[in-house]
Amino acid sequence: MPDLLSPLTIGRHTLPTRVIMAPLTRCRAGPGNAPTALNAEYYAQRADPNTGCSLIIAEATTISQQAAGYPDTPGLFTDAQVAGWRLVTDAVHARGGVIFAQLWHVGSISHPDFQPGGGLPVSASEVNPGGEARTPDGARKPRVAPRALDRAEIPAIIDDYARAAANALRAGFDGVELHGANGYLPHQFLSDASNRRTDEYGGSVQNRARFLLQAADACIAAVGPDRCGVRLSPNTGSPAIIDSDPLGTFSYVTRELAERRVAYLHIMETVPTWPSVQPPIPVRAFRPLFDGPLITNAGFTFEKATEYLRRGDCDAIAFGRALLANPDLTARFRRLALGDRDVPMNEPDPSTFYTQGPAGYTDYPTLRA
Numbered sequence: 001m002p003d004l005l006s007p008l009t010i011g012r013h014t015l016p017t018r019v020i021m022a023p024l025t026r027c028r029a030g031p032g033n034a035p036t037a038l039n040a041e042y043y044a045q046r047a048d049p050n051t052g053c054s055l056i057i058a059e060a061t062t063i064s065q066q067a068a069g070y071p072d073t074p075g076l077f078t079d080a081q082v083a084g085w086r087l088v089t090d091a092v093h094a095r096g097g098v099i100f101a102q103l104w105h106v107g108s109i110s111h112p113d114f115q116p117g118g119g120l121p122v123s124a125s126e127v128n129p130g131g132e133a134r135t136p137d138g139a140r141k142p143r144v145a146p147r148a149l150d151r152a153e154i155p156a157i158i159d160d161y162a163r164a165a166a167n168a169l170r171a172g173f174d175g176v177e178l179h180g181a182n183g184y185l186p187h188q189f190l191s192d193a194s195n196r197r198t199d200e201y202g203g204s205v206q207n208r209a210r211f212l213l214q215a216a217d218a219c220i221a222a223v224g225p226d227r228c229g230v231r232l233s234p235n236t237g238s239p240a241i242i243d244s245d246p247l248g249t250f251s252y253v254t255r256e257l258a259e260r261r262v263a264y265l266h267i268m269e270t271v272p273t274w275p276s277v278q279p280p281i282p283v284r285a286f287r288p289l290f291d292g293p294l295i296t297n298a299g300f301t302f303e304k305a306t307e308y309l310r311r312g313d314c315d316a317i318a319f320g321r322a323l324l325a326n327p328d329l330t331a332r333f334r335r336l337a338l339g340d341r342d343v344p345m346n347e348p349d350p351s352t353f354y355t356q357g358p359a360g361y362t363d364y365p366t367l368r369a
């Protein structure tokens, strides 16, 4: 059976390991939500497949101004953003790395302070997701009930996905990941708690999945199925986004994506910071439904990853916080694989996850540093 340090083909790439970087929002984009040289340095530190990871799924990246909901997050809808991302992709490729862009529309998770003209955020239905938004000036404000999208507005958002996917290639990315997880817009359409529509985008699972699959089809048309992955989170537990039949809903979406022969499916097994209120569905429940590369994530160690790969539950593991804090994670895994039980691991510091500058970003030491 494969192990973490064995090769895997994803789309056009033969990756030397199955250690993948999970998408991590870091709120450190520059003016105009364009990536900077500092962002390029951060990704380059993790890009060498022999020491860092074999595929970087870059942080969630907005497809339009309407899509934004967090301060200083990057976009892929202006030329300046494309140019900023080019700094990142060039730096990653110079280290022999592979990098996909994660395409993002937060829907109701936004706040009027982000919206063009200060309007309401948009969603499938007028369901307030609750909690607080951090607005562009850094203030915390309660989220609001969004405006339900008119059916006639939806094609323009699907076009935004297509344009952002095309921009990703212009910016030098090797592919895109549609962010269908974590309670953002495609997920808001998918779940029956957040979608109360009565048109062809609501009601049956086929209708609720329509937005996500149209967004996937737009990305596939722009970049090809072999350069388009999709991330899903069947086990998210917020009451505003819960589905009454997650196994049925996500099995349908998985089968549809299998038919489209997407580059990979990325299924989060749990969301550690967002406890599931339903019994979590293990990733292996979806294995028989998807014959392409299946990535899983959330809370994995070297040992747990090895166990999953040996059992055949999935094909690769995405590491989030472990790679955030250990730019040379694969180098450390290599020592663990050789039986060294004494490999030190840097602990991630949550207080610098979303701050500015190099602290807690580009200053995590490697083993030899």
Ligand SMILES: Cc1cc2nc3c(=O)[nH]c(=O)nc-3n(C[C@H](O)[C@H](O)[C@H](O)COP(=O)(O)O)c2cc1C
Pocket (backbone or CB within 6 Å): 022, 023, 024, 025, 026, 059, 060, 102, 179, 181, 182, 231, 268, 272, 297, 298, 299, 300, 318, 319, 320, 321, 322, 353
């Ligand atoms: C700082 C931080 C930022 C995150 N940003 C994103 C994101 O942009 N897109 C996404 O899909 N998930 C995001 N997540 C979730 C991670 O991709 C991952 O699912 C989570 O950290 C669990 O994996 P881990 O236990 O390996 O860290 C983020 C998590 C953290 C801690």
